[in-house]
Amino acid sequence: MFLKSEFLQKLSLASGPSGYEGDVRKLIIDYVKPYVDEVKVDNIGNVIVHKKGNGKRVLVDAHMDEVGLIITGFNNDGTLRFAALGGINSKVIPCKVVDIGDKKIKGVIGLKPIHLQSAQERKANITLDKCCIDIGSNSEEETRKIVELGDYAVFETEFSQFGENLVKGKALDDRIGCAVLAEALKEKYSCDLYGSFNVQEEVGERGALVAAYGVNPDIGIALEGTICADMPNVPEDENATVVGNGPAISIMDRTSIFNTDISDSIMDVAKSFKIPYQKRRAIAGGNDAGAMVLSGDGAKVATISVPCRYIHSSVSVASIDDFENAQKLLINYLKTM
């Protein structure tokens, strides 16, 4: 395992769906505390850190939450009903193992075997309300002793090296952004730097609205693990980003249009330090920068992302080179301010 991705591994394995970011919060506070002047947790649960400086007020953010599930009911037979926390396509749900709650109770989300499916069922997509989580219990009574209404569940996914200089794991969106920010906080800067590890981005950038209100930045940089569809059945113009081509600089998404001065400066830094980079060639999706624009008197915003294949599912894939280059890029850009 690459030394430099040890913290990323810890983050990826931690449980932290939207609204339940506690485990991730603890990990992050312990990791960044020695390198910052101030750490605080605000009312909604964001971790806000401050490295005091005299220059512009800059807020760099990443979100701690991952897409996950929440237990919404109990079936008579001991299985659990659930809903999504964040945007998960229902195609992703069947045939997964999940860890429920702090005790990480194992659950299986199954699918009717193909032998028993009708022709129509074989073709159709399953919907969440037709699924259930099986924890191996025989009755609702038994289940209620172990699992509570509102318990969260995350996919059980191993984090490991994959292919050539790649890693696979869950929650790379946006634990990889958190890891980039955590590493960047180790350096010294002249600007007045705030780092924000936000909650509940996946359910509407809720944490970021609060963080931005508190910090009131001049400049906001969102760090993401972003869409990457560099797959064989996807035409090149629909890839958005390509794994291995470097950190991706966004042009626009559904919640922000990015400031070209800032994006151009970031690309200038990439060029002078010979850091590979690419453009995020899509306008789909949204992120915490959108909240910075909608909070207080707004902000000039940009987004730097690590391309991650298959996000919003149980497993994604990213390049360690992209991860390290994103850190280099962010660090060197922040040093110019």
Added chain:
Amino acid sequence: MDKTLEVLLKTFGVSGHESEIRKVIKGNISNPKAEVIEDKMGNVTVKLGSGKEKLMVVAHMDEMGLIVSYIEDNGEMKAEKVGNFSESYFGNSIVKFENGIEGIALFKDDKTFIDAGFKDKKEAETSLKEGDVAGFTGNYLEHSNTITGPKMDDRAGCYVLLSLINELKDLNKEVYFVFSAQQNLGGRGARAAANCIKPDKCIVLEAENCKNGVELSKGPVLSIMDKSLVINHDIKEEIEKAAEKTNIKLQYTVSEENTDGGLIQKECFGVKTAVLSIPCKYIHTPTEMVHTSDIETAKKLVKEFIMSK
């Protein structure tokens, strides 16, 4: 047409890339008492007058357009919409980038492309890149007191604001004229401006579709309601009083638009907000048509509203 209106109409300013139109607006402010502020979101705010009441009058300076998301090997550029408009009105129209390059906007295979005549990707990349934005461009037709062309929405509103800024004196209130950024992306600029200003009242000066009875030359349009705002009734009465005083007949509508007003009204402690528009035929197309009398009456009405005690 009026030279100021002309320069406003012909200046580049796609949402999020408003530096050109910002320059032109600032350059056309001739009132020595005007205090000009540019904020983080790129809005231009002009403060005039003093008094107990804080009034915000806003028109958006951004135009809709296209953003290049991918350059094909054959030199054509895949693009996405900046703003909410229908592709069906824009096929094969001419677009212009910030650096002056022009091309044709095309819709094929459910995707949007810009063809600027480049022979391949390499040639395209010598002048353009992903993230560059283009606005709709074209000739302006003037006939029978109508003006037709791109960007009427909302450069006509900006024109009214500029005229008022340069004409008004002895204001009895603190008035903030805001040329807002990124209206086409959901009122992002205006919301931030309202957050800074914290006005008591706000009039949003927009362009409104000639639909459901709204017609050119029949006067400014008051929106009873739109997709994100129900008109504040105090302001409605004040506007109607001002219309009576100036002998201006108002048109009324229930609008299908989202304007800056939606976000302004719920900013901070809330703002009493109304949307007043210049009727515009063929809105959100490259050939938007307005009647010059409507621009004049809108200006007269807002002036009376501002100056009234």
